[in-house]
Amino acid sequence: EITQWDTIVPQNPDGGNVLQGIIFTDLKRASGWQVRHIVCDTAAMVAMEKHIPLLGLIWYIPKGPGVATTEQLHAVLDELIPFAKKQGVFTIKIEPELPLGADLNTLPIIQTRPIQYNCSTVVVDLRPDLEAVMKGLPQKGRHAIKRAERDGVTVELVDSTPENCEKMYRLFVETSQGAGFAIRNPDYYRNFYRRYSEAGQGQLFFAYFEGKLVAGAYALIYSDKSTYKDGASIRDKVTYGASHYLQWRVIEWAKSKGSVAHDLCGTPSAAEITNPNHRFYGLGRFKTSFNKTVTDYVGALEVPIVDWKSRFWMKFAEKVVRRLWFTKHHESYY
Structure with missing residues (x-):
């Protein structure tokens, strides 16, 4: 399936996004991310993975999951959250291209700062x-x-x-x-x-x-x-x-x-x-x-998998990690 990934992603409800394609994931792999290809009933997606000492794994899903409605996002998260927990993930950052104002109140997410500049x-x-x-x-x-x-x-x-x-x-x-x-x-x-x-x-x-x-x-x-x-x-x-x-x-x-x-x-x-x-x-x-x-899109959303770790990451650790990464590499962490 991975070799055919660029024919799978465009079948997502949102029509696919270039940041979920093979080339972008290869480029992210070269910059230190591990790549996970995940197929749910509603959408296929790529999760970028890094290990954070003492906390576990983070996943970042750039411009995804590729859903078109909050109902579809709810369905994806119902599958994704238990799967991620089994993999040792403590938090997931997602960026679905849902319109700003979409009702997210029933979703297990926290609004966070944008990553991609076309939110x-x-x-x-x-x-x-x-x-x-x-x-x-x-x-x-x-x-x-x-x-x-x-x-x-x-x-x-x-x-x-x-x-x-x-x-x-x-x-x-x-x-x-x-x-x-x-x-x-x-x-x-x-x-x-x-x-x-x-x-x-x-x-x-x-x-x-x-x-x-x-x-x-x-x-x-x-x-x-x-x-x-x-x-x-x-x-x-x-x-x-x-x-x-x-x-x-x-x-x-x-x-x-x-x-x-x-x-x-x-x-x-x-x-x-x-x-x-x-x-x-x-x-x-x-x-x-x-x-x-x-x-306007909803931007970046945090999906806590282990609640206290996710909140610690968002409030303290992420800022430190991003600052250290930029100081060393002169480029964005994500």
Whole structure:
């Protein structure tokens, strides 16, 4: 079953998620996680496993379990909790893509801090034809795309060679200095892009203006969903709308690969999207130029298996472990 995992996960009620796929789990295994493939009656899922001294095992299920309703999540947890207890697990962290506001009161879970950055996001509906998708964009987005194209911005789909990955990384460094977010080491991106590109599940894009590289993007396709995984641009904006036109070309590619929903992967929440003091306000403005509606999910949830251990982990130990891991490896624990 494991060799066919990428045909099993898309059969989940949520249609599957790229973070539950084979490549992502291989990458997590390389960073020190053990991987458990679990099949319940309702959904198949991958649990990332680590041992915590004196406490036992933790499981992290990124963007899963792949359920579509709270009833389905209840059914999964009814199977998962006793199974996890037998394996020596003391807590499970889950991230089902259920809408914020879903009734979770009857579930044995505790709300915790988000891990994946698209617990609030913008999704572009790609079910209509491209002409209709373009017409459905907010006016600001349409104008920026057409302006950039008219001014001579060009976009190329490029191979994830070491040279191109290095170019993308330099854009990352420049963007992170302006936006104030952390980036991983270049080997991470090089390996990530290479693996997904070789599998036909990813594509690197470069945008040029007057022969100069001004922006880059990396997108993923998994089943019938696409994801704007990474984006970066030069700090000096030499032309208006280059990143918008780049994203439109990503959308064209995603549509050609069979995507029906394109996740722009991370914005402020709907309640914070217009807050100019939010650290990602600019990012939110850009992404809502493709769809004004922000989709909020429930985010990360803790499922206590051994109650006192789980609470100790959440209140004290997890913070220490995450801090020590970041100090040593300069990347997120999860």
